[in-house]
Amino acid sequence: MNASLPCVLFxxxxxxxxxxxxxxxxxxCEILTTTSGSEAAEWVRRRPVHVVVSDQRMPGMTGxxxxxEVAAQSPATMRILLTGYADMDAVTASVNDGEIWRFIEKPWVARYLVDTVEHAARVAQHDFALAVARLAVPPPPVVGNAPIAARIAVLDNEGSLAAQVRDVLPAAVxxxxxxxLESTLExxxxxxxxxxxxxxSSTDGDVADALKQLKxxxxxxxAIVVSSLRDSRLLIGLINEGxxxxFLLQPAPRELLRRGLAAALERHAHLRAQSDLLQRHAVDAPRQEPIATTTGRLLRAWRRLREAATLRSA
Known part of the structure; x- marks a missing residue:
């Protein structure tokens, strides 16, 4: 097997x-396969695996x-869930527990599956190489979960969520x-x-599309979403395109919200310190542009955000 080929475990x-x-x-790619979740975890412990593509419904261990377990053993390994059962609990867990990169449904579209896995493999190869390089000169540690400069935007037309967020975070944030949405974009x-x-609160609003474009x-x-909607199609779109x-079901339990925010702040600080890792946050193109049906004021807010993003990346 060509040593330059990525290793993919199905x-x-x-x-x-x-x-x-x-x-x-x-x-x-170099192909590994197994019908056992525990054997998959053992593969990742024993050798570099760039991508793991797992079915959800299996005996012993779910996908x-x-x-x-793969994320705990090898954070640089890209993780994809491939399943024919898009039930809400599995999709939610894939975000909150597995932090998957893509959710792909069976029967798969061959070209999309190949492109997705190959993209994931390129990102993982890059990140594995970075990890080796950093062994010689490790980056400075991030102190605490919430840097002083951290800022959180809460989009909440009621206000109770914003109050809850303030309650679970240190005053420094x-x-x-x-x-x-307009105020959020500004x-x-x-x-x-x-x-x-x-x-x-709605599958028809601009918020979900805005989160996809924002990424x-x-x-x-x-992005953290709090919703009472149990719509697996909506959440799969937010995973793949955003x-x-x-994803927390409303009302968000206090401890889950606190842990999610702390993890997000820590991840943001990590990404800012190691910008090469941003490749892991590439998303599928949205199926429609969110600004297509927006009002003039919202369109202006989108333009301001686009211009600001361009300036920051220059």
Whole structure:
């Protein structure tokens, strides 16, 4: 096997699925396969694995449990959940526990699956090489979960979520409350915001589309969604097109909210210190541009945010 090829591990309890995947990826990567979640975790412990693609419904360990173990053993390994059952609990867990990069449904579209895995492999190869290089000169540690300059934007038309966020965070973190999307975009244009936490109350609004577009403009900004909507299609879109960091069902339990915010602030600080890692936050193109049907005022806010993102990257 060509040593320059990435290593991809496929995990599925059906041998026929594994055979199809071997045929699809033959010559594109070094292929490992297993029907056992525990064996998959052992593979990652024993050797570098660039991408793990796991089915969700398996005996012994679910796909989310497999990917959570992979993340703990090898953070640089890219994680993809491949499943024919898009139930809400599994999709939510894939975000909050497995921090997956993509959620792909069976039956898969071959070209999309190949492109997604190959993209993930390139990112992982880059990050594995960076990790080796940093062994000689490790980066300075990030002290604490919430740097003094950290700023959080809360999009909440009621106000109770913003109050809850302030209650669970240290006073050093600045929490900005925006009642509507326009105000949130203006805030993002004017400031370096570490985390956006948004209350999502409708599948038809602009908020979900805005979060997807925001990830393309500001990849280091993490998004947390709080919603009462149990819509797996909506959440899969937020994963693949917006790399949402956490999804919490409303009302968000205090401790889950605190842990999610602390993890997001720590991840943002890590991304700011090591900008090469931003490749891991690449997203699929949204199916539609969020500004297509917006009002004039909201369109101006989007333009300001785009211009600010361009200036920051220059």
């Amino acid at each position: 995990v599925d309890d059906e041998e026929r699925i594994l055979r199809s995947l071997r045929m699809l990826f033959r010559g594109r 989310v449990e497999v990917l959570r 600045r929490v900005e409350h925006a009642f509507d 805030l993002l244009a004017d400031h370096d915001v570490a985390v956006v936490i948004a209350r999502l 393309r403009l500001r990849p280091a900004t993490l 790399q949402v960091f956490r």
